[in-house]
Amino acid sequence: MSQNKKKAIVLLSGGLDSMVAAAIAREQGYDIVALTIDYNQRHKIELQSAIRIAEKLEVSEHIILPLDLSRFGGSALTDDIDVPKSGVQPGAGNEIPVTYVPARNLIFLSLTLGLAEARDARDIFIGVNALDYSGYPDCRPEFIEGFERLADLATKAGDQGSGFTIQTPLQYMTKADIAKEAQRLDIDPALSWTCYDPAEGDLHCGLCESCRLRKKGFEEAGIADPTGYAVTS
Amino acid sequence: MSQNKKKAIVLLSGGLDSMVAAAIAREQGYDIVALTIDYNQRHKIELQSAIRIAEKLEVSEHIILPLDLSRFGGSALTDDIDVPKSGVQPGAGNEIPVTYVPARNLIFLSLTLGLAEARDARDIFIGVNALDYSGYPDCRPEFIEGFERLADLATKAGDQGSGFTIQTPLQYMTKADIAKEAQRLDIDPALSWTCYDPAEGDLHCGLCESCRLRKKGFEEAGIADPTGYAVTS
Numbered sequence: 527m528s529q530n531k532k533k534a535i536v537l538l539s540g541g542l543d544s545m546v547a548a549a550i551a552r553e554q555g556y557d558i559v560a561l562t563i564d565y566n567q568r569h570k571i572e573l574q575s576a577i578r579i580a581e582k583l584e585v586s587e588h589i590i591l592p593l594d595l596s597r598f599g600g601s602a603l604t605d606d607i608d609v610p611k612s613g614v615q616p617g618a619g620n621e622i623p624v625t626y627v628p629a630r631n632l633i634f635l636s637l638t639l640g641l642a643e644a645r646d647a648r649d650i651f652i653g654v655n656a657l658d659y660s661g662y663p664d665c666r667p668e669f670i671e672g673f674e675r676l677a678d679l680a681t682k683a684g685d686q687g688s689g690f691t692i693q694t695p696l697q698y699m700t701k702a703d704i705a706k707e708a709q710r711l712d713i714d715p716a717l718s719w720t721c722y723d724p725a726e727g728d729l730h731c732g733l734c735e736s737c738r739l740r741k742k743g744f745e746e747a748g749i750a751d752p753t754g755y756a757v758t759s
Numbered sequence: 760m761s762q763n764k765k766k767a768i769v770l771l772s773g774g775l776d777s778m779v780a781a782a783i784a785r786e787q788g789y790d791i792v793a794l795t796i797d798y799n800q801r802h803k804i805e806l807q808s809a810i811r812i813a814e815k816l817e818v819s820e821h822i823i824l825p826l827d828l829s830r831f832g833g834s835a836l837t838d839d840i841d842v843p844k845s846g847v848q849p850g851a852g853n854e855i856p857v858t859y860v861p862a863r864n865l866i867f868l869s870l871t872l873g874l875a876e877a878r879d880a881r882d883i884f885i886g887v888n889a890l891d892y893s894g895y896p897d898c899r900p901e902f903i904e905g906f907e908r909l910a911d912l913a914t915k916a917g918d919q920g921s922g923f924t925i926q927t928p929l930q931y932m933t934k935a936d937i938a939k940e941a942q943r944l945d946i947d948p949a950l951s952w953t954c955y956d957p958a959e960g961d962l963h964c965g966l967c968e969s970c971r972l973r974k975k976g977f978e979e980a981g982i983a984d985p986t987g988y989a990v991t992s
Contacts, residue, residue: 593826600877622915629873632913636869640862644833663918672912676905680865682855685896 531557533647534693536585537638538562540575542718542740543653543696546704548583549711550695551651558585559645561638565627566596567603571728575719582717587645591637601627602722609723611733622661623735625722631664635673635692636680642690643681651693658701658739670694701743709749716752725756732757764790766880767926769818770871771795773808775951775973776886776929779937781816782944783928784884791818792878794871798860799829800836804961808952815950820878824870834860835955842956844966855894856968858955864897868906868925869913875923876914884926891934891972903927934976942982949985958989965990 534556536548551558560583562576573590580588596604602624603609609625631654638650654665663669674692678684696704708715720740721730730737732755744751767789769781784791793816795809806823813821829837835857836842842858864887871883887898896902907925911917929937941948953973954963963970965988977984 589830591827591830594824595873597822597824598874598877600873622918626915627873628876628915629869629910629913632909633866633869633873636862636866640828640833640860640866641831643861644831663915664913666912669909669912672905672909676865676902676909677862679899679902679905680862680897682859682861682896685855 531555532649533557533559533645534649534651535559535561535638535642535645535647536651537634537653538576538579538588539653540572540579540719541653542708542715542720542743543655543704545575545579545653545713545715545718546707546711547651547653547693547696548579548585549708549713551693552583553711556649558583559641559647560585560588561641562588562590563634563637564590564592565604565630566594568609569603569719569722569724571724572719575717578717582713589641593633593637595627595630595633598628601625603627609734611723611731622663625660625735626662629664631662631669632673639677639681639690643683648683648688649691649693651695653696654694655696655699655704657698658743660735660739667694667697670697700746701739702746705743705747705749714752715744720753729754729756731755764788765882766790766792766878767882767884768792768794768871768875768878768880769884770867770886771809771813771821772886773805773812773952774886775941775948775953776888776937778808778812778886778946778948778951779940779944780884780886780926780929781812781818782941782946784926785816786944789882791816792874792880793818793821794874795821795823796867796870797823797825798837798863799827801842802836802952802955802957804957805952808950811950815946822874826866826870828860828863828866831861834858836860842967844956844964855896858893858968859895862897864895864902865906872910872914872923876916881916881921882924882926884928886929887927888929888932888937890931891976893968893972900927900930903930933979934972935979938976938980938982947985948977953986962987962989964988
């Protein structure tokens, strides 16, 4: 890595979206510091994906930060609540699903901001998108814009006039667009992990909302899906 | 504790300000859930104060959440950087001191918001104040107001029209006012911990910016200061 490159912090969950966001940051020439939050999610396997992706993209630093949000509860992703497997379209009827983790993206972006300020980076990449998503409130453009404004009030750097930019290159992409973007950027989607409720043998369940969105994306893009699903129908 | 009481989350550091904010919440009849962040601060002793205060105020739940911000660095409170001991007035000349922890209050408020949503609480108490403080940007009213607006965009509850209120009862108090408030509420200031750089024998150093503000507050209030300082001049 060159010392002259501009630095960016990338919030890297290990999912397809954050992988593509990170690859875009790399393409744009950023020196990448990746931040992964180990929030005691039931799909801990995504942390291994985050490590693989960070290695593949040759990030300059990868911090995996433990933050046990299961202490708070309130989500199927951290609690002993069943992850829905029905065919209901995720986010349909403006319902926010039980896989919503209270204030997760705000918590994660705040941590990313703290790291950005500490590393003297001014660009933050996050793979949110507001098209093929699960209806979470903290993926919407209004939330991201609000966060960007608040970041300048919340920090020493912002206070001193050197503000932060939240880069959301996937904001208006469909899952199919994201699958195509992975192909264009030549990064293997099999590195990433999407499933909320992994099946035995480290397979994607193929039924949860997150798997359904992933499968649909590859289908619509006409790209072979390298994911190992327990249920493929 | 009654099941009928309104619930509030109180961000309880263990310092004088958060103790008084918590006591005000209790006086207002809230059922208190206290949240303390163990961010690997060098003054870990404040966690013991938080436990003592939570017990004294008979909170219904006290979560001490580990979150190792020393992984990020960038602050004298988490790194091996000297805590300033000079007599320089904290916050003088609009300088933000090295004890600033990047985006700390945003990170902590975001966590408090997540806990509030998970516990179905809508009120959040934080003991920030913008008079006798250290010039940190994330203690200012503009920041708190911005956070309150963002909280409604960031959460399921906010999205569904049931928004959050950030209660900052100390916002416009001097340290002297806060010392008087502790007396009025009959809560012993000796329960709280202020010092950034504890001296041997679990004494407050008496010299860091935080100790100086504390001492000055009791002096100006004309209230006996129960704090054990290593240096009292």
